[in-house]
Amino acid sequence: xxxxxxxxLVAAGIIWYLRRPRHKxxxxxxxxxxxxxxxxxxxxxxxxxxxxxxGDGVRQDTxxxxxxxxxxxxxxxxxxxxxxxxxxxxxxxxEG
Numbered sequence: 165x166x167x168x169x170x171x172x173l174v175a176a177g178i179i180w181y182l183r184r185p186r187h188k189x190x191x192x193x194x195x196x197x198x199x200x201x202x203x204x205x206x207x208x209x210x211x212x213x214x215x216x217x218x219g220d221g222v223r224q225d226t227x228x229x230x231x232x233x234x235x236x237x238x239x240x241x242x243x244x245x246x247x248x249x250x251x252x253x254x255x256x257x258x259e260g
Contacts, residue, residue: 189215189220189221189222190221191221193221194212194215194221194222197211197212197215198212201232201235204239206235206236206239206240206241206244207236207241209232209233209235209236209239209241209244210232210233210236210241210243210244210247212232213228213229213230213231213232213233213235213236213244213247213248214229214233214247215229216228216229216232217229217233217247217251226251226254226255229247229251230248230251230252233245233247233248233251234248
């Protein structure tokens with residue numbers, strides 16, 4: 165009986181996870197961010213990098229994420245630097 169309860173709880177958790185609300189960035193928002201990022205806006209560069217990292221509104225692409233995050237990090241954006249370090253660490257772990 166306990167196995168069935170545990171299975172039901174796991175199944176409920178999976179269903180919740182799949183149906184949870186997710187923030188998706190619109191094409192218009194992404195286009196505006198690209199313009200701002202191209203102008204050197206570190207916050208926009210960070211946001212684009214984070215979007216590529218998570219796949220929020222764009223195809224997930226770690227290399228593209230790292231590119232945008234590096235631009236923001238070079239301008240002193242702390243969150244971008246932290247996420248870039250996380251991506252770099254994951255890459256190093258995967259190489260071994």
